[in-house]
Amino acid sequence: MQRFVVLAVFLLLVVGGGLLLGGLSVVGDWYGNLAKPAFNPPPWVFGPVWTVLYVFIAIAGWLVWQRDRSGWAMRLWAVQLLLNFLWTPVFFGAHRIGLALVIILLTVVAILSFVVSAWRKHRAAAVLFLPYAAWVAFASVLNAAIFLLN
Template identity: 60%
Template sequence: MPRPIPLIAFILLVVGGGLLIGSQTLPGPWYAELQKPVFNPPNWLFGPVWTLLYLLIAIAGWQCWRYIRSSLAMRLWWLQLALNFIWSPVFFGMQSIGCALIIVLLLLLAVAAFIMAAWRPHRPAALLFLPYLAWVAFAALLNGSLFLLNP
């Protein structure tokens, strides 16, 4: 049976990091005043969705670390995490919808590339990223819509 310390470390890094960044970049009056598309979800939905996704991201990263540590998939896992963690400070902190759109599109590519890179060597990690891919695609659509609605 594997030791739980590395898994706990991945969970603390990803879930803890995501929650910390989220708590420092809460939507404020600026975001409330933006014109939003009709499909914009309620604000309360983002926290639970991201918490679940961060847990899946952490488990996938831990699995890659255990089974395919020196792989392209592991490098892509780190890349997507960095892009994920910088999106909120750019969007909410800098209030830069355009720069955030570029970041979320790069994140979408990184998540898709991770899935492709992990598919053969460790399919469970790739499968854990499928809900993340769907959500990031939706986030990119939402970010793009906000960009177009708020010139």
């Protein structure tokens, strides 16, 4: 039973934190007026995609937490989450597209480092991060394109 309480905490932290940041970030006119590349997804795509990814991130963290709370995989999981949560206020709040690009590139490095670190001992957690890695890599290209266009 305690395992599932910890899972609920992970879900609340990650999904709740991500949705809270997303809800507090007013996209508004600033983002609407930015030049964007042709491959920019429609706005309605981001909410569902991030919700699913946040569930995967939470489950991956929970899986690693159960076996190795102080190992490298858990530390990298925490670093990627911190960077992930930092990107939104920097990009949408502070309007710092270049700094946001640096943060998202560091996030990709942290995600891939987590996958490598977790692969042998926590394969399921590493696999749960693969769609996340792909989406954040795409988001990095999108961030870079917006930076270059503006």
